[in-house]
Amino acid sequence: xxxxxxxxxxxxxxxxxxxxxxxxxxELRRGNLRFPFPEKFEADVTxxxxxxxxxxxxxxxxxxxxxxxxxxxxxxxxxxxxxxGAQQTVPGDFHHERSKDEKHDHAIFHLxxxxxxxxxIYNDPRxxxxxxxxxxxxxxxxxxxxxxxxxxxxxxxxxxxxAERFAGKAQPLKSAxxxxxxxxxxxxxxxxxxxxxxxxxxTQAAKTLVTKSGKPKESLELLVSSIRDxxxxxxxxxxxxxxxxxxxxxxxxxxxxxxxxxxxxxxxCRTPGCGGTVSRIxxxxxxxxxxxxxxx
Numbered sequence: 064x065x066x067x068x069x070x071x072x073x074x075x076x077x078x079x080x081x082x083x084x085x086x087x088x089x090e091l092r093r094g095n096l097r098f099p100f101p102e103k104f105e106a107d108v109t110x111x112x113x114x115x116x117x118x119x120x121x122x123x124x125x126x127x128x129x130x131x132x133x134x135x136x137x138x139x140x141x142x143x144x145x146x147x148g149a150q151q152t153v154p155g156d157f158h159h160e161r162s163k164d165e166k167h168d169h170a171i172f173h174l175x176x177x178x179x180x181x182x183x184i185y186n187d188p189r190x191x192x193x194x195x196x197x198x199x200x201x202x203x204x205x206x207x208x209x210x211x212x213x214x215x216x217x218x219x220x221x222x223x224x225x226a227e228r229f230a231g232k233a234q235p236l237k238s239a240x241x242x243x244x245x246x247x248x249x250x251x252x253x254x255x256x257x258x259x260x261x262x263x264x265x266t267q268a269a270k271t272l273v274t275k276s277g278k279p280k281e282s283l284e285l286l287v288s289s290i291r292d293x294x295x296x297x298x299x300x301x302x303x304x305x306x307x308x309x310x311x312x313x314x315x316x317x318x319x320x321x322x323x324x325x326x327x328x329x330x331x332c333r334t335p336g337c338g339g340t341v342s343r344i345x346x347x348x349x350x351x352x353x354x355x356x357x358x359x
Contacts, residue, residue: 066252067250070121074123077123081125082114084174085174086110086172086174087173087174087175089172089173096190100170104196108196113174119202119248120211122135126199131198132199134197134208135193136193139189145184146181146183147178147181169186171183215291222279227277229269229273232268232269235267235269236268236272237258237265252322253293256324258286258353259323260289263285263359264358266344266351327341328343340354341354
């Protein structure tokens with residue numbers, strides 16, 4: 064499914080199309096996606112002005128002037144596209160073709176802007192995405208957002224913070240990094256990449272990165288730096304665009320060509336002078352890609 068950089072790419076693409084517009088009508092073409100749409104969803108958003116778009120972990124947040132926020136998750140195959148007037152345009156060079164079949168258009172925001180009407184359409188063939196609405200003042204206690212850890216690019220994420228979370232934990236490091244209570248929005252792809260960059264074995268216990276006194280080891284400091292860097296690189300590149308993801312203007316990011324270990328089983332390790340070969344193992348039902356030579 065789309066990871067944090069992909070969702071951030073979508074947010075940045077939707078902002079100029081949605082921010083400041085008035086929702087003339089929300090058209091729901093079915094009663095549910097992964098979950099049923101909220102009761103009175105259409106009535107709650109009709110006539111409201113969109114004052115901003117945000118993101119928390121892998122959730123897209125659409126703030127309304129009523130004090131409420133639409134919470135959207137893309138699931139496995141969800142995407143948004145923008146239509147201006149009667150003409151549908153989906154520009155960009157496609158690497159993986161994305162569904163534009165109207166039978167999968169499940170929610171349509173009919174918007175009025177200073178430049179005229181436009182539509183923002185949510186398309187989701189597999190219907191694993193969802194939309195909810197909540198009071199903005201209550202987002203921290205919302206069931207989808209409650210208990211999430213700090214953002215991987217935020218100032219709250221530090222080696223000292225992770226040392227507190229990892230102390231005494233025999234849990235494999237990769238699993239600990241995927242725990243959304245430890246770090247919000249960090250997914251399988253970028254965990255593999257960050258562990259490779261910091262030369263840390265994904266199977267070792269999380270506690271091994273913490274001293275007996277509870278302080279972060281140098282390896283944990285390097286890991287935090289690697290997490291920040293790999294997420295920043297992916298956002299800059301426009302998201303990895305694996306399988307179903309496209310940017311809102313229809314173009315695809317190509318960061319997947321810069322992956323150093325993810326989905327590169329059997330390829331030479333890219334660490335200078337390493338000489339190792341990328342391997343794949345399965346942890347908690349998910350593929351882990353790493354170099355057994357330079358990740359120790």
